[in-house]
Amino acid sequence: MLSSYWESIRTGFFAFVGVGALVLLPLVALHYYRFGRVEPRRALVLYGLLAYGLVALALIFLPFPARSQVCQGEQMLSTTPFQWVTDVRNNLAATGRSGLPAVVTSSAFVQQAFNVALFVPLGVVLRKSYGRGPLTVVAIGFALSLAVEVVQYTGNFGVYPCPYRISDVDDLISNTGGALLGWVLAPAALVVPAVPPSADSAAPAGTVTxxxxxxxxxxxxxxxxxxxxxxxxxxxxxxxxxxxxxxxxxxxxxxxxxxxxxxxxxxxxxxxxxxxxxxxxxxxxxxxxxxxxxxxxxxxxxxxxxxxxxxxxxxxxxxxxxxxxxxxxxxxxxxxxxxxxxxTAIAEPGPGGPAQGGEPLQRRSTAREPQPDRR
Incomplete structure (x- = not known):
């Protein structure tokens, strides 16, 4: 199981390397159009989300099976909450093992742990970079997880005649819990920057790019x-x-x-x-x-x-x-x-005076200064 996870992670990372090179110039152009420069923290968060998204998709959907290997009559929908607990017990009974080490190394537990860990980065970024609250993080995590389960249950929107991954309510619970766990752990994520507001991201008025x-x-x-x-x-x-x-x-x-x-x-x-x-x-x-x-x-x-x-x-x-x-x-x-x-499109400074172009333009007050009483 672990080897298949690592293979999917590697595939997702290599996909990020290729896709990242393709989106680099459009990202630079977008940042320049909006801010007049490339804001490094915004760029880092966007590229981090791109890498995370591609790796997560690889873990969720890869490997793609042959069409002859699907539609074998298995039950591909699980609506029983916390069914994974029963699966862990069945794993232990089948192997004759007991104790905490046996529990955390069972395939059912490892799968749920990966489902939780998969959405932890999402919760970290939503809180640390974008300042979202716990309810928003839970809602976004649940919505994304539900979208994944729908895609899986529909056979990737009809690409396969039958689903090849089980759509499980436990995945919804684990993914949503992982997003919430990421929100809790976000303050400890020192390498994740906060995305500055647009006013602090943009170059001052008149800056020559x-x-x-x-x-x-x-x-x-x-x-x-x-x-x-x-x-x-x-x-x-x-x-x-x-x-x-x-x-x-x-x-x-x-x-x-x-x-x-x-x-x-x-x-x-x-x-x-x-x-x-x-x-x-x-x-x-x-x-x-x-x-x-x-x-x-x-x-x-x-x-x-x-x-x-x-x-x-x-x-x-x-x-x-x-x-x-x-x-x-x-x-x-x-x-x-x-x-x-x-x-020079903003101001034409004289030889001895400061230029207006490199600093944000200050608004003039429309209120008139008080005049002395001449009565």
């Missing part, structure tokens, strides 16, 4: 390639000079905008929203894309493949991957230089 900056970067690189091919001599030094001019000198003169920034309507500002001086922009580019281009032209030919892979991984993780999960969407090059990208 990573995909938006990537498109702007691609526009800058396209301009750089056109200039280097059509105007400049084909020498690495001129290419780097053009990159510095486009990514450092131009933003310093235009209030933090590059060609891509003009196209995507964002600019580089200081972390507090004020004007970013040329030194900050230069540091930002040294640890960002321009520094990576300098590495590729000057340093990479002297290093091996592993050095290149390490630098590429560092840049991709620090500048693009990790910021996806941050509220401010800032990469490591921006945190080092004390800068951030600010949307």
């Amino acid at each position: 990573v995909p938006r900056r990537v498109v702007g970067l691609m526009a800058d690189l396209l301009v750089l390639l056109v200039i280097s091919r059509l105007v400049l001599p084909e020498e690495p030094g001129w290419f780097l000079a053009a990159a510095v001019a486009l990514r450092v000198a131009l933003p310093s003169l235009t209030g933090g905008r590059t060609a891509g920034g003009w196209l995507l309507r964002y600019q580089v500002r200081r972390a507090d929203g004020a004007w970013a001086n040329p030194a900050r922009i230069a540091v930002r580019e040294l640890f960002g894309v321009t520094g990576f281009l300098a590495y590729a032209v000057l340093v990479s030919p002297a290093l091996g493949t592993w050095g290149d892979l390490a630098v590429v991984a560092l840049v991709l993780l620090g500048a693009f991957a990790v910021p996806v999960f941050r509220r401010d969407q800032r990469g490591w090059h921006e945190r080092i230089s004390g800068t951030r990208a600010v949307s």
